[in-house]
Amino acid sequence: xxxxxxxxxxxxxxxxxxxxxxxxxxxxxxxxxxxxxxxxxxxxxxxxxxxxxxxxxxxxxxxxxxxxxxxxxxxxxxxxxxxxxxxxxxxxxxxxxxxxxxxxxxxxxxxxxxxxxxxxxxxxxxxxxxxxxxxxxxxxxxxxxxxxxxxxxxxxxxxxxxxxxxxxxxxxxxxxxxxxxxxxxxxxxxxxxxxxxxxxxxxxxxxxxxxxxxxxxxxxxxxxxxxxxxxxxxxxxxxxxxxxxxxxxxxxxxxx
Amino acid sequence: xxxxxxxxxxxxxxxxxxxxxxxxxxxxxxxxxxxxxxxxxxxxxxxxxxxxxxxxxxxxxxxxxxxxxxxxxxxxxxxxxxxxxxxxxxxxxxxxxxxxxxxxxxxxxxxxxxxxxxxxxxxxxxxxxxxxxxxxxxxxxxxxxxxxxxxxxxxxxxxxxxxxxxxxxxxxxxxxxxxxxxxxxxxxxxxxxxxxxxxxxxxxxxxxxxxxxxxxxxxxxxxxxxxxxxxxxxxxxxxxxxxxxxxxxxxxxxxxxxxxxxxxxxxxxxxxxxxxxxxxxxxxxxxxxxxxxxxxxxxxxxxxxxxxxxxxxxxxxxxxxxxxxxxxxxxxxxxxxxxxxxxxxxxxxxxxxxxxxxxxxxxxxxxxxxxxxxxxxxxxxxxxxxxxxxxxxxxxxxxxxxxxxxxxxxxxxxxxxxxx
Ligand SMILES: Nc1ncnc2c1ncn2[C@@H]1O[C@H](COP(=O)(O)OP(=O)(O)OP(=O)(O)O)[C@@H](O)[C@H]1O
Ligand SMILES: [Mg+2]
Numbered sequence: 001x002x003x004x005x006x007x008x009x010x011x012x013x014x015x016x017x018x019x020x021x022x023x024x025x026x027x028x029x030x031x032x033x034x035x036x037x038x039x040x041x042x043x044x045x046x047x048x049x050x051x052x053x054x055x056x057x058x059x060x061x062x063x064x065x066x067x068x069x070x071x072x073x074x075x076x077x078x079x080x081x082x083x084x085x086x087x088x089x090x091x092x093x094x095x096x097x098x099x100x101x102x103x104x105x106x107x108x109x110x111x112x113x114x115x116x117x118x119x120x121x122x123x124x125x126x127x128x129x130x131x132x133x134x135x136x137x138x139x140x141x142x143x144x145x146x147x148x149x150x151x152x153x154x155x156x157x158x159x160x161x162x163x164x165x166x167x168x169x170x171x172x173x174x175x176x177x178x179x180x181x182x183x184x185x186x187x188x189x190x191x192x193x194x195x196x197x198x199x200x201x202x203x204x205x206x207x208x209x210x211x212x213x214x215x216x217x218x219x220x221x222x223x224x225x226x227x228x229x230x231x232x233x234x235x236x237x238x239x240x241x242x243x244x245x246x247x248x249x250x251x252x253x254x255x256x
Numbered sequence: 257x258x259x260x261x262x263x264x265x266x267x268x269x270x271x272x273x274x275x276x277x278x279x280x281x282x283x284x285x286x287x288x289x290x291x292x293x294x295x296x297x298x299x300x301x302x303x304x305x306x307x308x309x310x311x312x313x314x315x316x317x318x319x320x321x322x323x324x325x326x327x328x329x330x331x332x333x334x335x336x337x338x339x340x341x342x343x344x345x346x347x348x349x350x351x352x353x354x355x356x357x358x359x360x361x362x363x364x365x366x367x368x369x370x371x372x373x374x375x376x377x378x379x380x381x382x383x384x385x386x387x388x389x390x391x392x393x394x395x396x397x398x399x400x401x402x403x404x405x406x407x408x409x410x411x412x413x414x415x416x417x418x419x420x421x422x423x424x425x426x427x428x429x430x431x432x433x434x435x436x437x438x439x440x441x442x443x444x445x446x447x448x449x450x451x452x453x454x455x456x457x458x459x460x461x462x463x464x465x466x467x468x469x470x471x472x473x474x475x476x477x478x479x480x481x482x483x484x485x486x487x488x489x490x491x492x493x494x495x496x497x498x499x500x501x502x503x504x505x506x507x508x509x510x511x512x513x514x515x516x517x518x519x520x521x522x523x524x525x526x527x528x529x530x531x532x533x534x535x536x537x538x539x540x541x542x543x544x545x546x547x548x549x550x551x552x553x554x555x556x557x558x559x560x561x562x563x564x565x566x567x568x569x570x571x572x573x574x575x576x577x578x579x580x581x582x583x584x585x586x587x588x589x590x591x592x593x594x595x596x597x598x599x600x601x602x603x604x605x606x607x608x609x610x611x612x613x614x615x616x617x618x619x620x621x622x623x624x625x626x627x628x629x630x631x632x633x634x635x636x637x638x639x640x641x642x643x644x645x646x647x648x649x650x651x652x653x654x655x656x657x658x659x660x661x662x663x664x665x666x667x668x669x670x671x672x673x674x675x676x
Binding site: 048071075084087106 | 628633
């Protein structure tokens with residue numbers, strides 16, 4: 001589904017990603033962990049096409065297409081979704097209005113009929129119910145004045161409505177209370193299917209207690225330096241990243 | 257034979273000489289008109305050496321266009337509609353509620369009530385900066401007078417201003433409103449000038465009265481709309497003004513408010529979106545003269561193409577106006593390199609225990625927000641439109657007159673469709 005080869009990317013002329021390789025197959029859930037500043041969010045931004053992130057080498061292929069050729073909105077319409085580490089506040093744009101515009105843009109792209117407001121509200125209510133989210137977020141401006149946890153929930157809610165093929169969750173579990181964490185896990189697990197893939201960027205094992213990943217990767221210094229099974233995440237939680245520097249890559253097989 | 261007129265000022269001068277407006281007016285009004293005609297001929301149109309007009313020098317503008325206005329206009333709904341063609345009121349509606357009197361200024365002048373005289377003479381026109389008011393006085397006799405009696409709710413009055421091919425080079429009109437104690441009025445104005453229109457308005461709010469004033473300006477290419485609105489507010493009166501400027505021509509709005517009685521409140525909201533060659537200039541002058549008055553001005557500008565905007569907001573809290581509260585905000589989105597905005601908020605506080613805030617910004621759309629919307633599948637033009645609309649909607653949504661708010665929001669939406 002997603003194949004990243006030898007990806008090099010710069011921000012403001014500074015190289016952040018330095019030869020990153022990653023392959024995520026359909027139906028798989030991968031976790032990416034790694035120290036602060038290692039390039040995890042940068043990877044998400046490059047995959048979604050944010051301006052200012054320049055790819056200098058390598059390729060990103062998604063469902064057989066060159067993803068880097070597409071605009072951010074085309075990528076979204078093709079099913080790529082990023083739950084932002086820091087969701088943006090957009091005063092004056094109603095959350096429901098925004099999400100309907102987004103869904104309809106995607107439906108239009110796929111040649112499907114646009115949803116009128118009645119059909120859309122029905123869909124929205126269903127999603128809110130399964131995620132146990134109250135509907136007060138609907139009436140407010142996008143993320144405006146939302147608490148940290150509410151913003152993260154809103155990202156998951158958007159994901160549930162848009163039903164992406166490839167979802168990247170950038171620290172969506174950070175700063176969440178137990179209930180909100182369940183909401184996130186619920187959102188991911190409900191979306192899990194043989195034709196979708198997910199990448200969870202996280203610093204903590206606790207999200208992975210709810211969502212069993214197929215693969216765990218360690219991103220450091222702009223590259224994937226270790227990969228393994230779910231056991232790798234537990235080991236990182238206990239021991240941190242220092243052991244990786246001491247030639248730990250060889251041990252990874254053991255850890256998984 | 258006279259040489260043919262070359263400048264607009266000369267054409268206006270000829271126009272004034274051709275149609276002496278003084279006919280049938282009381283003597284004081286004839287004198288006022290004659291004095292101010294001389295002032296206009298002396299000063300000419302406002303020029304850039306006048307501080308108040310330096311960004312909007314009318315003398316240096318291309319002469320106003322000669323387009324005809326579209327006929328359609330604001331749907332008055334249950335309100336009363338008056339059409340003003342080339343600045344002149346057409347048939348006045350019959351059957352107004354008891355306690356509401358609407359007449360032409362010519363009819364009122366014939367009776368020459370003292371308050372009318374005091375009002376007309378109250379604006380000092382000696383300075384060249386006030387020459388557009390002098391010009392308005394010189395052409396006295398056109399316009400409306402509305403009086404609402406004590407505790408009467410006059411409902412909604414819509415003034416629909418339109419020009420035809422017969423419009424003079426520049427038309428003058430006057431609108432005077434008196435609200436007695438506790439009276440209420442919603443005044444909606446729909447301006448779509450094709451040429452040049454110079455309107456002076458004077459609103460008198462007695463204690464406890466409320467005037468809500470919503471103004472749409474959708475002038476045609478190269479048209480001019482010059483308005484001056486002078487409001488005097490007695491104790492606990494409320495004045496709420498909102499304007500939306502989406503025209504293709506020039507608009508200059510002067511708003512002067514005197515908070516003269518304790519507890520009076522005034523709000524001015526505005527959104528302006530000049531694109532193409534359009535030009536919008538707001539000059540505000542709010543004076544807190546009494547204790548415990550509130551004033552708020554919130555203005556949002558979106559500038560595209562070679563659009564030009566000026567915001568000059570002066571709030572003056574005079575000595576003794578203790579307990580005043582004054583807030584002013586002007587934010588602008590500059591969406592083109594060729595557009596320009598000059599903003600100057602000005603707060604002068606000479607009283608005690610005053611709560612005040614003011615701020616002005618000029619910026620671009622938030623890239624992070626644009627990307628957030630695009631990352632969800634919304635195309636870039638649509639994303640920009642959503643953000644631009646949101647920026648202006650904030651003020652339009654605050655309009656208290658329901659019908660005006662809905663109509664203005666719809667106009668804003670369709671304006672953004674055409675000009676993302
Ligand atoms: N716009 C930018 N301008 C300059 N430097 C940037 C920019 N964006 C990211 N960086 C730098 O790139 C590096 C990687 O940042 P990134 O946000 O990808 O890290 P991360 O792995 O997501 O970290 P965290 O775990 O703290 O979220 C950091 O050193 C960061 O300062
Ligand atoms: Mg990050």
